Amino acid sequence: MTKMSRYILVCLLLLTWSSVVFAAQPALVQISTIDALLGGMYDGVTTIGDLKQHGDLGIGTFDGLDGEMVVVDGQVFRVPADGHVMPVSDNETTPFASVTRFAPTRHLSLEQGTDLAAFTAQMDKIMGSPNLFCAFKVEGLFKHVRTRSVPKQNKPYPPLVEVVKHQPVFEMDNVRGVLVGFYCPPFVKGVNVPGYHLHFLSADQQQGGHVLAFDVEQATVALQPLHRFTLLLPQGGDFSTMDLERDRGAELEKVEK
Template sequence: MPKLTCEVSASLLDALTRAAAESGESVDHIVSRALADALQVEHGTLFQVSTSGAIVEGLFGGVVSVGTLREHGDFGLGTFAGLDGEMIALDGAFFQMRADGSIHRAGDAMQVPFALVTHFAPQHQETLAPFVSMAQLLAALDARRDTDNIFFAVRLTGRFSQIHDRVACKAGEHETLVEATSHQAEFHHTDVAGTMVGFYTPPYARGIGIPGWHLHVISADFTRGGHVLGCAGEGITLEMERLDDFRLAMPETAAFLKADLSGDTEAALDTAERARR
């Protein structure tokens, strides 16, 4: 990370030191946040559209457009209206990965029922040790978190020896997430150069987000990709950012306002997120 050196008054430094002691925040974080606010830059901000609870209940109608998402981030993942495929956003480009295996650039007018985006600014980079399973990869990512209670963004780049991914099929009328993903398309690939985009959501945010790690992948030639169910790789570059500002765009549709979202979503999300075969 770049370093900034500047002179400040003694009274400002005293106030900064007191604020850090009282809040438990580092001086670096307070200064970065203050500068971001003053310059109107979204620093370490994760922007989420709708909630996992709404998606579990089958509220797949569009909430915002891809064009609106671009205003809040250039990096992220999600899905499209009707659960029509998986979304990945990388370096400002938004892609729709569909169940027939096709991948298309997502136009600004396309509608989105659920997504997470940020302006990715990694604070840490390294080459990961080889991993032979999804469990090993997630354990490596967990080992690099210093807390369970903050959101994180990761980008994983390199050549993956194996990738098992899925792409949600367009949902039928009145289907829930579990029902819709029961006929998801799953793909197995070997020797794939590509990039994974992912987020860690704290356990306390269940019902709002999808707890734990959520990863989407796209190949370097933009011909393969989806929601990651399994993988293996060697020499993979990890970039990670801690996201300490979370913003939620709540749907204002009649379906959302009338829905019963009080149920426990954990079992349904676990079923929907895992491999079917």
């Protein structure tokens, strides 16, 4: 083998190695940005079939803001404003979603009485760094879960902060189910939701929504830190023409809580 061909071989091996290493790292894959959603970009831009190619656990919404999305074990569910949870077909679309291929690296049980504040404080400590992403799946029996959904919108779409003034809230007592979602670092402001964002699906797949509060009876949490973040920007809807310059931090605060 000549010196040159040996050099090329080493380069090729390094290239292969690095692509294998990076491809193996799980990513949070996101469709569109939170500020686009806050601004009323509710047109579905990615099919549920395509979204499922990127992950099997996650959260989001649907075309026209038609309910809350919960992705559990590769199945996609809609929690609509009327509360009747339904599985979603692959040809429906989403304007905003975050998913990952969930392969948890840590499991622990939560103490009875753990609420949302106690959960986030405990996870803050376990994650160790506020600067990475993390995926969560909390499974078990809950003394109480409070969720909300959003009603389907028609054009011209109002901003999200207007929509949530009329959001239905669901209260569930002694309910078995799963919370799924993500922690996102502060630097995603404008792109995703900094902090914790969880959606709920009951074990009987009849109830769920965007989580506002919960209280654990007996549950375990599985988590997976994520070092990669893939943002897929819409090629359709109003994304390319809308004003994404203004700070919607105050609106996000009202919308999430």
